[in-house]
Amino acid sequence: MKALHFGAGNIGRGLIGYLLQRSGFEVCFVDINQQVVGKLNQEQEYQIELLDDEHTVETISSITALHSSEEENVIDAIVYADIITTSVGVQHLSKIAPILAKGLRKRADKNKRKIDVIANENAIRASSLLKQEMEKCLSPHEMAEILTIAGFPNSAIDRQALSKKTADGEIPLVEPFYEWIIEQSGMVNTDLPKIKDAIYVEDLQPYLERKLYLVNMGHAATAYLGSLVGEETIQSALAHPQIEKFVKNTLEEAKHYLIHQFAMKPEELGEYINQFLKRFQNKHLHDAVTRVGRSPIRKLGFDERLVKPTRALYHLGYPVKNLTLAIAAALLFDYPVDEESLILQRYIRDNGVTQALIQFSYLTEQPLLESITADYLRLKLANRQEILALI
Ligand SMILES: NC(=O)c1ccc[n+]([C@@H]2O[C@H](COP(=O)([O-])OP(=O)(O)OC[C@H]3O[C@@H](n4cnc5c(N)ncnc54)[C@H](O)[C@@H]3O)[C@@H](O)[C@H]2O)c1
Numbered sequence: 006m007k008a009l010h011f012g013a014g015n016i017g018r019g020l021i022g023y024l025l026q027r028s029g030f031e032v033c034f035v036d037i038n039q040q041v042v043g044k045l046n047q048e049q050e051y052q053i054e055l056l057d058d059e060h061t062v063e064t065i066s067s068i069t070a071l072h073s074s075e076e077e078n079v080i081d082a083i084v085y086a087d088i089i090t091t092s093v094g095v096q097h098l099s100k101i102a103p104i105l106a107k108g109l110r111k112r113a114d115k116n117k118r119k120i121d122v123i124a125n126e127n128a129i130r131a132s133s134l135l136k137q138e139m140e141k142c143l144s145p146h147e148m149a150e151i152l153t154i155a156g157f158p159n160s161a162i163d164r165q166a167l168s169k170k171t172a173d174g175e176i177p178l179v180e181p182f183y184e185w186i187i188e189q190s191g192m193v194n195t196d197l198p199k200i201k202d203a204i205y206v207e208d209l210q211p212y213l214e215r216k217l218y219l220v221n222m223g224h225a226a227t228a229y230l231g232s233l234v235g236e237e238t239i240q241s242a243l244a245h246p247q248i249e250k251f252v253k254n255t256l257e258e259a260k261h262y263l264i265h266q267f268a269m270k271p272e273e274l275g276e277y278i279n280q281f282l283k284r285f286q287n288k289h290l291h292d293a294v295t296r297v298g299r300s301p302i303r304k305l306g307f308d309e310r311l312v313k314p315t316r317a318l319y320h321l322g323y324p325v326k327n328l329t330l331a332i333a334a335a336l337l338f339d340y341p342v343d344e345e346s347l348i349l350q351r352y353i354r355d356n357g358v359t360q361a362l363i364q365f366s367y368l369t370e371q372p373l374l375e376s377i378t379a380d381y382l383r384l385k386l387a388n389r390q391e392i393l394a395l396i
């Protein structure tokens with residue numbers, strides 16, 4: 006069985022490639038990074054290191070790789086794959102859509118075997134977004150042809166995955182915990198053997214929203230507050246009792262969104278929160294606030310981890326004062342190496358913070374705009390001690 010995976014980054018190698026290979030797939034990665042592609046091809050295997058007491062190293066073999074520019078080879082791989090997956094970052098799905106469209110068109114002509122395409126990105130319904138991006142490259146007739154053979158089941162993935170520099174490059178560093186939840190109802194290839202340890206569900210939405218609006222929201226709140234007080238990692242940020250308390254308070258607020266939306270049980274959500282906070286505090290983990298806070302414009306999006314629960318809870322009449330403060334901290338994320346941070350800071354300088362919220366978060370609720378703007382100014386004018394005292 007052949008798996009074609011776009012994005013040989015931390016989660017691509019550290020979770021998706023790992024589980025696919027353990028399920029008996031030969032995995033072929035497609036990436037724009039020539040160095041990574043060259044090394045994978047040369048060694049036909051790679052290592053990942055676990056963030057456990059033993060620093061366990063696992064080897065994933067039967068690996069090949071293609072550079073994105075090898076168009077004909079990538080198209081052929083799409084025609085003959087048994088599953089196609091991605092983890093390129095949701096903002097890059099539009100870039101892989103054209104080649105997927107070409108490959109799936111050829112497959113619909115030549116090899117009519119059904120195939121599922123799963124985009125594994127931190128976003129609501131990323132596979133559906135990928136499908137929408139493909140629709141932009143095709144006529145309705147061409148897309149209809151593709152849909153006779155291809156499904157786009159959505160998924161939710163969870164594993165903290167970063168990387169470690171080694172003498173000959175870098176390897177993914179991953180926590181022992183992982184979760185890959187796949188929307189069974191969206192799958193069309195019923196012959197495909199189950200992926201080992203993946204969880205198949207009919208209705209993904211509760212799992213997806215719980216992951217993004219709790220795990221990733223809490224992570225983002227930690228990163229942005231941590232960054233503001235000069236901490237380099239999520240772990241050193243959470244070592245401040247005030248930040249830990251603040252993050253718990255934001256999670257407590259966001260929890261009510263999931264209770265309301267999906268009738269989730271408060272005690273179960275409490276356990277879920279405690280479990281991932283412990284994962285964030287893994288003593289072997291040094292996860293940079295700049296990695297977790299990356300792409301602040303994406304993270305401030307309308308349906309994203311910070312703004313969606315805040316909007317929803319505000320309309321339901323629940324308190325959101327910690328969430329609005331976390332949004333304000335995100336607006337202060339000033340890390341010029343990150344292109345989105347650069348654009349965001351420049352935009353705020355030229356247009357003001359309220360306008361930035363309208364522009365990037367599509368927020369229209371006046372009381373929310375006012376309280377986030379006020380929080381932003383309080384945080385901006387405060388020093389480190391004052392920030393720790395006010396949260
Ligand atoms: N790292 C984590 O802890 C984690 C956990 C869960 C989900 N995610 C999600 O997984 C996705 C990937 O995250 P990551 O941390 O692995 O990022 P990463 O930067 O380590 O990996 C992304 C990879 O995609 C490649 N890429 C970018 N554009 C491409 C293109 N057009 N064609 C082919 N390859 C391309 C990059 O070169 C890189 O190797 C994101 O959506 C992220 O939100 C990450």
Ligand SMILES: O=P(O)(O)OC[C@@H](O)[C@@H](O)[C@H](O)[C@H](O)CO
Nearest residue numbers: 127162163164165166221224297
């Ligand atoms: O990948 P992002 O940029 O959407 O979010 C950063 C982190 O919160 C994220 O990568 C987590 O480590 C991961 O989602 C844990 O499963």
